[in-house]
Amino acid sequence: MDFNDTPEEAAFRAKARAWLESNVPADWRERAAKGSIQDVCKEWQRIKYDAGWACLNWPKEYGGQGFTPMQSVIWSQEENKIAPPSAAMLVVGLGMTGPMLMVHGTEEQKKQHLPPMARADVIWCQLFSEPAGGSDLAALRTRAVKDGDEWVVNGQKIWSSGAHQSDWAILVTRTDPTVPKHKGLTFFIVDMKTPGIEPRPIKQISGAAHFNEVYLTDVRIPDSNRISGVGNGWNVAMTILMNERLAVGSTGGAGGIGASWESLFEMARTLEGEDGPVIQDAAVRERLADWYVREAGIRNVNARTISALSRGDTPGPEASISKMVIGPQKQNMASFAMDLQDMAGGIMDPKIAPLHAAFQQSLLGSPAGRIAGGTDEIMRNIIAERVLGMPGDIRVDKDLPFNEIPTGGKAA
Structure with a gap:
């Protein structure tokens, strides 16, 4: 693959960079270091939209x-260098729900929700x-029962990022427990203000409460908010997850705040140790080089995905490679950065901690x-089975009707 810009791409890159x-x-x-990253990201998205630089590869309508x-890739490369990172609250919409609606949504759903x-x-x-x-999404038990032109939903969800601050949600439910677990699911979009939806924030180790458990009690969803056919929820969910892993793998290792390689390198270059800048230590340079090689590998894997996207294909299982590398790498880099900061690495107060405690927050998050x-573990299974073609794990419940799968000694 040729990674050099064509003359047209170089001109577009220069235009994007200048803007x-x-x-x-x-x-x-x-502002982000003071805890207002969500507001910063929303403000930046609106600036881009109003100037014609948002969701570049989406259709104009x-x-x-x-x-x-x-x-779009060139824009993202330039944006990641200097602009606010994509916040989780926007990634669910722009990186996951939007692409899913492009594939599975009706024309009315697209026009109502995408702009x-x-x-x-x-x-x-x-x-x-x-x-x-x-980790088994297909084992979900939240039920949706048809009642005229509506569906009545009861159940509980957990680890729902930003649910207490969100306007709409993507929801997968079980509509037929008499068929194998992957075949009895149906997918919906739902207004979070619908009666019966109760988000409860979960306190995290970092002190934040970004995740939620969400209770759904007799929630009535119009059939017009169903995505794709009844029983096709698993295929819709897979479209979401492929795009989610692509979004995490594409943005998790570059730019922004927190434990990015660039910020770690800059800290090592400027942080004074006993014998001068810590980057003069061969062991530090070795670790930085190893992480740089991993990020270069991620960029190359993403380039393969970009080629698929340019052909109009849906992101494939190779997106799992980037996600599997990014998560541990961010955690390891944050821990290493705190070690380099010595006693200051234990300071969580962004007003006095080095780099506004970005690495401390990154380690906890x-x-x-x-x-x-x-x-x-799920990523390793996907890579082994769907990328490398290795035999799959034995799954004794794969072809059983969901209501016949034992659970806690009782039938489901």
């Missing part, structure tokens, strides 16, 4: 610009995981990235 340099808010890092996938999503006027969350399901969108 970014003139329009990125100069104080966004300081849905709030995009109709640019090529390669132009306000592109401008960050409507924030989305994901109602997938459940307390008893673990990065384990979540190794779970969200599929655990490291």
